[in-house]
Amino acid sequence: MSSLIVQPKAYLVTKPSVEWEQVAAFLNDEGVPDIPESIRAGEDESAAIAEISARLCYMSYGRGRRDIADFINNLLRHKDGSVFEHINYGFVFTGVSRSLTHELVRHRAGFAYSQRSQRYVDESGGRFVAPPALDNGADSEAKAKFEAAIESAAESYGALVEALGNAIPREKFEYATDHRKAIRQAARAVLPNATETKIFVTANVRAWRHFIEMRGSAFADVEIRRLAIMVLDALQVEAPLLFGDFTIETLPDGSRTATPKFSKV
Template sequence: MQVELLYHTPDPERAIATAARLCYAPVGAAELMETMPAERVRSVLSTIMESGHFSTLEHASYTFAIDGVSRALTHQLVRHRLASFNQQSQRYVKFTSGLETIKPGTVAQSAEASQVFDEAVEAAKDAYAKLVELGIPAEDARYLLPNAAETKIVVTMNVRELLHFFDLRCCNRAQWEIREMAHRMLELARPTAPYVFAAAGAPCVRGVCPEGKMTCGNPYPSVQRG
C-alpha cells in the first residue's frame, strides 16, 4: 500500500480560522488571512473544535493518491459520499499482462488457505485473459475479477469529512485494510494542521468508545490538543 498526500489547502488552519472569523469581523477575508496573529488563529480554532461549529472546516481540503489497495477497500471508501474519487478503470485498462492482488494476512499465514486463495485468483485471471482473447470487451471480462484485485484511486476530502472518516476508519473495529490506509492518511495530514488533527482518529482517542457492546475493549491512548 502506498499513500501520498498530493495536495492540501495552503496553511489550512489559517484558512479555517479566517472563514470563521469573517462572520464577526469588519474587514474582508483577504485582510484577515494576511493579518490575523498566530495566537488569534489558535484561539479561533479552539473555539471551533470545542463548540462543534464545524462548517468552517469545509474550507480546507486534502487530496491523496492511494495505490496498492484492493477493490474490497475502495468499495468501502466510496461510501463516504462527501468526498471526490477518481479510480483506475477496469473498463478501459486491460489486465491481460498481469493483475496484482491483495492477500489478507489471515490467508497468507496459512499455507493451505494461501494455496486456495492463489488458485482461485489464478483461475479468475486466466479466465479473464481468455475472454479478452476471444474479443470480449474488457468492461465485460472484468466481471470475473476478484475483490482482491489491486487498484489505484485519488481521494479528495474537506477537513470536516476527513475527521469523520478518521472517526470511523481508524477504529480498531474497522476492516484491517481501510484502517491501515486511514492511519497513513492521518500521519500525512496531522503535521499540516497539528491543532485541528491533534485528537483525530477513533473516538476513544478523545473519550468514551461509542460502540457499546461492540467495543473492541482496547482503546487508543488519549490525545490532548496543545
C-alpha cells in the same frame, strides 16, 4: 504467477494554500488589524484557513482568543465544522483492493474521486492485494488457497478476454477503443474483490476527519483502517492543529485504531 501487494501507498498530492497578499488587502480594506495580529495561525496555512473563515462570521479579526490551538479546539468542541470544509487535501492511493474502494466511495459529503477504469484499462497481468489477515499469522495453507484463487481468476480473465475478442465482432464498433471496452467490461466480471486499483481522492478536513473516525475504528475492515491511519499520519504532520486530537492505539493483533477527542464535528 500474479503479483501480490501487501502494503498500500498513499501519496499526498494536493494541499491547501493561502494567498496572503489578498488576505492582507482584505484586512486592510476592512480596517481591522494586520496579519499576524488578526490571523494568529500565521504560516500554518491549514489552521489559518479555518481561522480566516471562522473570524469572518463575526468580523472578530484581532479580537477574542489569542492562542490558535485554543481557537481551533474551540471550533472542534462546538462542532463548528463548516469552516473546515474550506481546507482540502488530495491523495493518490495505489495498492488498494476493489473491496476497499467500494467502502471508500460510500463517503459522499465533501469527497471527490477519480478511479482507474476496469473498462478502459486492461487487467491482464494486473496485481492483487493480499488481505492483511494473511500477513498476520495466517497459516501457509490459507496463503496458498488465496494465491490459487487469484491465479485462477487471473487465468479466467485472460481466457475470457480472448473468447470475447472472438465473440464480439470488431465491425460492430466504429472505434477500436469501444470494441476493447466492450470486451473488458464483460471480462472484469470474473475479477475478485482483491484486484488492485488506484484512486485519486480529494476531501476537505471535515470529511477526512469523519472518514478517519469511521474507518479508523476497530469495527472497520483492517485494510481500509490501515489506509485511514496512513492518511491520519500524513495529515497530523500537515495540519497538527486540525488532526492532533486523534489518538492512535495498537490492538493485540498489531493493527492500529484511531479515535478523535472531538467526534463528528
